[in-house]
Amino acid sequence: MTETNRIEYKRELTPELDIEKEVVAFLNYKEGGYIYIGIDKDGSTVGVSDVDDSMLRLKDRIKHNISPSAMGLFDIAEEQKDGRSIIKVTVASGIVLARLVARRRQISAAWTTCSSMVSYLFWFYLTS
Numbered sequence: 632m633t634e635t636n637r638i639e640y641k642r643e644l645t646p647e648l649d650i651e652k653e654v655v656a657f658l659n660y661k662e663g664g665y666i667y668i669g670i671d672k673d674g675s676t677v678g679v680s681d682v683d684d685s686m687l688r689l690k691d692r693i694k695h696n697i698s699p700s701a702m703g704l705f706d707i708a709e710e711q712k713d714g715r716s717i718i719k720v721t722v723a724s725g726i727v728l729a730r731l732v733a734r735r736r737q738i739s740a741a742w743t744t745c746s747s748m749v750s751y752l753f754w755f756y757l758t759s
Contacts, residue, residue, distance in 0.1 A: 634672065639667070641669075642671050665721055668717060679718055
């Protein structure tokens with residue numbers, strides 16, 4: 632199985648991994664998506680060593696770093712693939728555009744620019 636526009640592979644969950652960015656992308660995508668942790672980019676299963684701790688950290692990061700809240704729009708589950716434990720994150724599409732909170736200043740600035748452009752286009756449409 633290869634990565635697609637609805638499937639993303641991550642080898643491991645680390646502090647440097649910008650997993651929130653992937654979740655936000657799927658929340659804002661019309662069909663949502665899946666993130667598998669413990670699978671290489673080429674689709675090879677490497678597994679997750681401490682699944683419970685990784686699932687807890689993952690839920691905490693999504694809960695505290697995405698606004699508006701993504702609670703109820705994602706599910707985190709352990710699965711077995713090739714005899715190894717992996718984590719599957721199922722992300723539903725959101726009703727409201729999600730974004731990362733201020734700790735990621737670059738993304739926040741891009742969101743502000745994007746929302747300003749949308750506001751301008753909406754104003755232009757109404758006044759035309």
